[in-house]
Amino acid sequence: MSEPDPTPWAEDTLTRxxxxxxxxxxxxxxxGAGALILAIGMRLVTGALAAVAxxxxxxxxxxxxxxxxxxxxxARRRLAPYGLLKPGTLFLVLFYLAPLFSLLRSSLSTLPxxxxxxxxxxxxFGNYGDAFSDFGAQFGRGFLYAGIATVxxxxxxxxxxxxIAFRSGRWRNLLLxxxxxxxxxxxxxxxxxxxxxxxxxxxxxGSVRWLHLTGLLEAAQVMDNGRLINTPAAVIGGLTYNFxxxxxxxIYVSLEKVSPALVDAAQDLYSSGFRAFRKVVLPLxxxxxxxxxxxxxxxxxxxxxxxxxxxxxxxxxxxNSIQDQFLVQNNVPLASAMSFVLMVIITVAVLIYTTxxxxxELT
Amino acid sequence: MSQPHEPRRPRxxxxxxRQLLARGGALGAAGFSLxxxxxxxxxDDDGGASGTGSTTGSTAGGTAAPGTTAAGGTAAxxxxxxxxxxxxxxxxxxxxxxxxxxTVDRFAEATGIAMRYTDxxxxxxxxxxxxxxxxxxxxxxxxxxxxxxxxxxxxLINLGWVDKLPLDQVPNAANLRTDLQNPxxxxxxxxxxxxxTGITGIAYNLDATGRELTSVADLFDPxxxxxxxxxTEMRDxxxxxxxxxxxxxxxxxxxxxxxxxxxxxAQAKADGQIRAFTGNDYLDDLSTGNFAACIGWxxxxxxxxxxxxxxRFIIPDEGGNSWADTMVMPKGAANRDQAAxxxxxxxxxxxxxxxTAWVQYVSxxxxxxxxxxxxxxxxxxxxxxxPDEETLARLSTFANxxxxxxxxxxxxFSEIxxx
Numbered sequence: 001m002s003e004p005d006p007t008p009w010a011e012d013t014l015t016r017x018x019x020x021x022x023x024x025x026x027x028x029x030x031x032g033a034g035a036l037i038l039a040i041g042m043r044l045v046t047g048a049l050a051a052v053a054x055x056x057x058x059x060x061x062x063x064x065x066x067x068x069x070x071x072x073x074x075a076r077r078r079l080a081p082y083g084l085l086k087p088g089t090l091f092l093v094l095f096y097l098a099p100l101f102s103l104l105r106s107s108l109s110t111l112p113x114x115x116x117x118x119x120x121x122x123x124x125f126g127n128y129g130d131a132f133s134d135f136g137a138q139f140g141r142g143f144l145y146a147g148i149a150t151v152x153x154x155x156x157x158x159x160x161x162x163x164i165a166f167r168s169g170r171w172r173n174l175l176l177x178x179x180x181x182x183x184x185x186x187x188x189x190x191x192x193x194x195x196x197x198x199x200x201x202x203x204x205x206g207s208v209r210w211l212h213l214t215g216l217l218e219a220a221q222v223m224d225n226g227r228l229i230n231t232p233a234a235v236i237g238g239l240t241y242n243f244x245x246x247x248x249x250x251i252y253v254s255l256e257k258v259s260p261a262l263v264d265a266a267q268d269l270y271s272s273g274f275r276a277f278r279k280v281v282l283p284l285x286x287x288x289x290x291x292x293x294x295x296x297x298x299x300x301x302x303x304x305x306x307x308x309x310x311x312x313x314x315x316x317x318x319x320n321s322i323q324d325q326f327l328v329q330n331n332v333p334l335a336s337a338m339s340f341v342l343m344v345i346i347t348v349a350v351l352i353y354t355t356x357x358x359x360x361e362l363t
Numbered sequence: 364m365s366q367p368h369e370p371r372r373p374r375x376x377x378x379x380x381r382q383l384l385a386r387g388g389a390l391g392a393a394g395f396s397l398x399x400x401x402x403x404x405x406x407d408d409d410g411g412a413s414g415t416g417s418t419t420g421s422t423a424g425g426t427a428a429p430g431t432t433a434a435g436g437t438a439a440x441x442x443x444x445x446x447x448x449x450x451x452x453x454x455x456x457x458x459x460x461x462x463x464x465x466t467v468d469r470f471a472e473a474t475g476i477a478m479r480y481t482d483x484x485x486x487x488x489x490x491x492x493x494x495x496x497x498x499x500x501x502x503x504x505x506x507x508x509x510x511x512x513x514x515x516x517x518x519l520i521n522l523g524w525v526d527k528l529p530l531d532q533v534p535n536a537a538n539l540r541t542d543l544q545n546p547x548x549x550x551x552x553x554x555x556x557x558x559x560t561g562i563t564g565i566a567y568n569l570d571a572t573g574r575e576l577t578s579v580a581d582l583f584d585p586x587x588x589x590x591x592x593x594x595t596e597m598r599d600x601x602x603x604x605x606x607x608x609x610x611x612x613x614x615x616x617x618x619x620x621x622x623x624x625x626x627x628x629a630q631a632k633a634d635g636q637i638r639a640f641t642g643n644d645y646l647d648d649l650s651t652g653n654f655a656a657c658i659g660w661x662x663x664x665x666x667x668x669x670x671x672x673x674x675r676f677i678i679p680d681e682g683g684n685s686w687a688d689t690m691v692m693p694k695g696a697a698n699r700d701q702a703a704x705x706x707x708x709x710x711x712x713x714x715x716x717x718x719t720a721w722v723q724y725v726s727x728x729x730x731x732x733x734x735x736x737x738x739x740x741x742x743x744x745x746x747x748x749x750p751d752e753e754t755l756a757r758l759s760t761f762a763n764x765x766x767x768x769x770x771x772x773x774x775x776f777s778e779i780x781x782x
């Protein structure tokens with residue numbers, strides 16, 4: 001290695017220092033703005049102080065723009081990512097992180113008296129103990145019912161999506177439309193409609209009695225003591241019905257991308273139709289199934305509408321308990337702890353699920 | 364001017380607040396907004412039997428101000444006399460319909476007060492949860508008069524969240540039944556004036572039960588497994604069970620005295636005996652036969668039985684509960700003079716008789732039997748409207764619990780109701 005020329009080396013250092021300076025500056029404005037909007041979102045600063053914070057926040061944004069405009073081409077190149085990150089970051093901090101921290105904070109608070117309005121923050125981990133000990137059964141039912149409903153959705157949704165993608169010909173758009181049509185009616189109205197349809201004196205229970213299928217359905221645990229409604233099966237059925245389109249659509253999208261030529265190729269290589277499906281179509285549609293199960297399971301686990309209208313006092317899900325604690329008992333700390341636990345369990349479950357099924361093909 | 368006592372129009376499906384919120388929540392999740400939904404429901408109410416009758420200038424439903432969910436309407440009235448807002452329970456006043464002018468309209472006509480009457484009050488616990496954050500911060504809620512049941516009125520009085528009534532401007536308050544003067548929940552009688560009182564007993568659908576019921580024990584009959592309804596109102600449900608178990612509900616001081624009732628209830632729930640715990644919405648299930656039998660309120664069921672003769676109401680052999688819903692003015696209520704006029708109006712026996720003939724509850728206004736007889740002689744003989752000594756002896760009222768004990772009762776009850 002020969003003696004380096006001192007001058008370019010010095011220039012290089014200078015440039016690097018300037019570059020590093022730009023990066024620090026960009027990062028600082030991003031973090032500063034994020035911290036301020038978090039403080040505002042969590043209502044840690046209020047009143048006049050909040051107004052000041054907003055002004056400073058705007059200052060950070062303006063400073064970044066000014067620095068980028070005033071600086072050279074290199075500085076702009078360095079600062080651009082921070083500028084582009086800013087809207088998304090601030091949005092996430094304000095509408096995701098701030099509420100999340102607020103929820104965490106109130107889950108560690110205590111109501112000073114029974115009818116108090118404001119809970120006091122005092123690291124009260126007892127709320128989490130209560131959430132588990134008092135509502136363990138509801139947590140269990142919530143995940144059980146959501147899990148069964150998700151499996152049913154796959155079993156019903158996959159064949160349907162398959163037929164629409166490969167066998168529907170010119171009816172494809174019509175069939176897809178029919179999958180979505182129920183959404184034009186409110187979720188609640190549809191659920192309540194089921195409670196009328198399944199009522200003791202309703203048409204479905206009447207048909208079952210007329211066909212003398214009561215014994216069969218009782219054995220299959222679908223009926224309970226001659227009732228279709230206010231049973232676990234009704235709740236699971238309601239969840240399945242309501243979330244089915246969320247399963248069908250992602251599976252359809254992934255199946256639709258599978259080229260029929262691949263199936264032809266498999267069959268040219270003497271694969272049976274089923275084997276071609278198992279080795280070619282199914283693996284290629286797994287991302288759709290993955291997305292569909294998440295879209296079904298996560299909202300279903302927190303749902304309370306189906307259990308409210310189609311269930312009985314022994315089928316309440318965790319969503320019902322959280323709703324009751326928040327809106328009826330006004331026990332915000334306990335309700336927050338329950339919400340947090342629900343969120344953590346779902347996150348962990350999804351992470352485990354992801355490691356097994358993988359997401360790299362989900363783009 | 365004797366009006367024939369006719370059956371009411373068919374009852375539209377009712378939504379309580381929990382259901383409204385549930386609908387709102389789910390719709391919100393689906394990308395709709397709560398105010399839009401409430402507006403829709405408000406319109407719905409205006410069209411249905413919201414109890415307001417002729418709604419000349421119906422207020423926009425979307426104004427989801429504290430203390431209100433669905434909006435009713437503003438009654439006829441020039442507005443010269445000021446405004447008044449009364450939030451009451453559903454089906455709790457005579458409405459304007461063919462050939463009849465409802466109390467709200469008659470009041471507006473007589474006083475020139477623009478009255479807004481809504482029926483969003485459907486569950487004491489839920490209503491309290493709704494107003495607690497507002498009144499607890501020292502803010503005012505929109506209604507000038509609300510209609511909590513006596514125990515909730517007592518709680519609001521203790522919390523200092525209600526104003527004294529302008530009773531000096533209510534000469535007709537002298538018509539209050541003597542047994543309701545200075546009640547346990549309001550010992551000085553300065554904060555509350557009963558709206559209606561009534562009886563909690565057993566309602567059943569004869570088509571579904573196939574036999575007449577007589578006792579609370581019938582609610583635990585395995586024959587009716589999964590077809591029994593109980594009320595989310597703790598005092599009604601537990602009180603009736605206590606009567607059955609031979610415990611005097613009016614003298615309770617500790618939770619242990621009532622523990623057996625809670626055990627029985629928990630057992631019945633675990634066995635699948637109980638189909639649902641409901642608020643005012645039990646009537647639909649009863650009418651369609653989803654409930655073979657349930658705990659119910661006298662006036663509601665009597666009204667319903669006019670439409671569906673299979674529906675019956677009994678005071679069980681072991682005894683029923685008597686209760687009172689009251690008019691109180693939330694702290695800072697704006698229209699005190701108008702509220703006084705309203706209370707005076709509805710405590711006039713002539714007006715009170717109209718309400719009684721419609722709602723079929725026990726009026727708190729004394730000397731009403733003659734006035735009701737003018738409207739409907741048969742009704743004036745009904746023991747459910749004018750209980751005789753013998754009936755009264757079979758009724759008791761839930762004790763006024765201390766705050767700590769009440770918390771124990773509430774916690775145990777909400778554990779059973781399952782949510």
